[in-house]
Amino acid sequence: MSDKAILEYGGERFEFPVIKGTEDELAIDIKTLRASTGMVTIDPGYKNTGSCESAITFLNGEQGILRYRGYSIEDLAEKADFLEVAYLLIFGELPNKEQLEKFHSDIKEESQVDEEMKKILDAFPKSAHPMGVLSSMTSALVAFNPSCVDVASESAMYNSIVRILAKFPVLVAWTLRKKKGLPLDYGDDALGYVENVHKMMFKRPNKEYTKDQIAINALDKLLILHADHEQNCSTSTVRIVGSSHAGLFASLSAGISALWGPLHGGANQAVLEMLEAIEADGGDTKKYMAKAKDKDDPFRLMGFGHRVYKNFDPRAKIIKKSADEVLGNLGIEDPILDIAKGLEKEALEDKYFVDRKLYPNVDFYSGIIYRALGIPTEMFTVMFALGRLPGWIAQWREMRLRKEPIGRPRQVYIGEKHREFVPLEKR
Numbered sequence: 022m023s024d025k026a027i028l029e030y031g032g033e034r035f036e037f038p039v040i041k042g043t044e045d046e047l048a049i050d051i052k053t054l055r056a057s058t059g060m061v062t063i064d065p066g067y068k069n070t071g072s073c074e075s076a077i078t079f080l081n082g083e084q085g086i087l088r089y090r091g092y093s094i095e096d097l098a099e100k101a102d103f104l105e106v107a108y109l110l111i112f113g114e115l116p117n118k119e120q121l122e123k124f125h126s127d128i129k130e131e132s133q134v135d136e137e138m139k140k141i142l143d144a145f146p147k148s149a150h151p152m153g154v155l156s157s158m159t160s161a162l163v164a165f166n167p168s169c170v171d172v173a174s175e176s177a178m179y180n181s182i183v184r185i186l187a188k189f190p191v192l193v194a195w196t197l198r199k200k201k202g203l204p205l206d207y208g209d210d211a212l213g214y215v216e217n218v219h220k221m222m223f224k225r226p227n228k229e230y231t232k233d234q235i236a237i238n239a240l241d242k243l244l245i246l247h248a249d250h251e252q253n254c255s256t257s258t259v260r261i262v263g264s265s266h267a268g269l270f271a272s273l274s275a276g277i278s279a280l281w282g283p284l285h286g287g288a289n290q291a292v293l294e295m296l297e298a299i300e301a302d303g304g305d306t307k308k309y310m311a312k313a314k315d316k317d318d319p320f321r322l323m324g325f326g327h328r329v330y331k332n333f334d335p336r337a338k339i340i341k342k343s344a345d346e347v348l349g350n351l352g353i354e355d356p357i358l359d360i361a362k363g364l365e366k367e368a369l370e371d372k373y374f375v376d377r378k379l380y381p382n383v384d385f386y387s388g389i390i391y392r393a394l395g396i397p398t399e400m401f402t403v404m405f406a407l408g409r410l411p412g413w414i415a416q417w418r419e420m421r422l423r424k425e426p427i428g429r430p431r432q433v434y435i436g437e438k439h440r441e442f443v444p445l446e447k448r
């Protein structure tokens with residue numbers, strides 16, 4: 022096969038190199054397109070545009086494959102813990118015992134959040150959506166840690182990474198505790214990373230915290246499954262904001278806002294609200310299937326479909342099994358799980374969904390587990406953000422180390438041509 026792509030336009034012929042990734046993915050390198058042809062490409066939603074070369078996550082949507090740094094998501098979800106996966110994503114290799122211990126102890130050293138931050142949190146109404154609160158609080162961290170923006174040295178970068186991995190779970194827990202009216206607390210350095218998250222979220226002021234291994238394992242697995250997903254909306258946001266040399270925390274805050282939307286991370290909240298609405302409406306899944314297929318109805322089957330997966334989302338398979346196990350182990354019978362399974366079965370046999378290759382995605386079953394763990398619906402996307410944190414960090418770090426140029430797409434202007442200015446009194 023030729024390693025060049027030919028473009029013919031206006032009687033001229035232009036050649037562009039074709040590059041190949043390690044998994045044989047092909048891309049036309051159009052870096053010189055505008056300079057040589059005077060044209061740009063147009064690709065709304067970037068459906069055909071590779072924004073970067075990346076060595077972090079491999080995804081094959083046709084075959085339903087997801088790997089972090091070469092390791093399959095199935096193996097990592099089964100055999101690793103979230104902190105190991107975070108290290109793997111950010112630094113490229115699984116840590117050995119000493120590296121993991123040092124990483125964890127460096128994180129613990131940074132696990133304080135300035136007490137003044139509590140005043141900022143205090144100013145939010147209790148009704149504020151937790152994602153807005155989390156994004157603002159992450160941005161506010163910059164003011165208390167101004168040195169974090171120095172990315173000139175690898176050690177400064179490491180310090181920023183460790184700092185945010187330490188402080189972010191505290192912000193997540195505070196966001197939940199504010200919602201529930203619980204006192205704001207700090208973690209316990211004697212605990213594992215995820216166990217500490219669990220304790221910070223659920224510890225009651227008047228009661229000893231008791232370790233809940235089922236909940237901690239479930240949380241660990243969900244965080245791993247959400248840890249990275251290559252160039253999705255929020256990750257691209259983190260990379261593009263970071264490409265202007267804005268700091269890590271500011272870039273992350275923008276990523277959290279991008280994740281919030283119901284077509285992206287906010288889908289986990291939307292799925293549960295949809296399942297609850299179907300249950301309240303008598304559990305008639307067929308009615309909602311018909312609504313989802315009706316082009317005059319804005320309703321979509323939330324948790325179904327994906328920009329890149331045209332096959333089973335491998336994360337959804339793992340989560341579905343996990344939902345069964347967690348609910349079984351906790352002795353919970355949730356009618357919402359049955360509705361979800363019913364919808365899935367119908368969709369997988371329905372021509373509309375089959376033709377469009379719409380399968381359940383990561384968010385279809387995750388909310389059912391979060392609900393079983395006692396996490397309020399509005400907090401689901403915050404949990405997604407906690408899981409995605411190492412992926413965002415890894416992508417931001419890669420972008421800075423590769424010295425990528427500032428992200429600045431072109432456009433095709435379709436507005437008015439030049440017009441003479443009309444003074445106010447003559448309009």
Ligand code: CMC
Nearest residue numbers: 284285286288313321322323324325326327328377382383
């Ligand atoms: N229910 C009904 N129809 C759908 C759905 C759905 N959930 N998803 C896609 N379609 C239809 C869509 O109407 C279109 O039909 P047609 O070709 O007749 O116009 C076709 O399938 C292609 O859809 P699209 O919107 O062009 O595809 P996209 O790649 O732009 O959008 C998506 C992908 C995830 C935004 C979309 O499938 C969707 O809105 N799903 C529901 C929201 C959701 O679950 N989001 C979470 C994604 S996974 C978590 C994450 O990583 O963010």
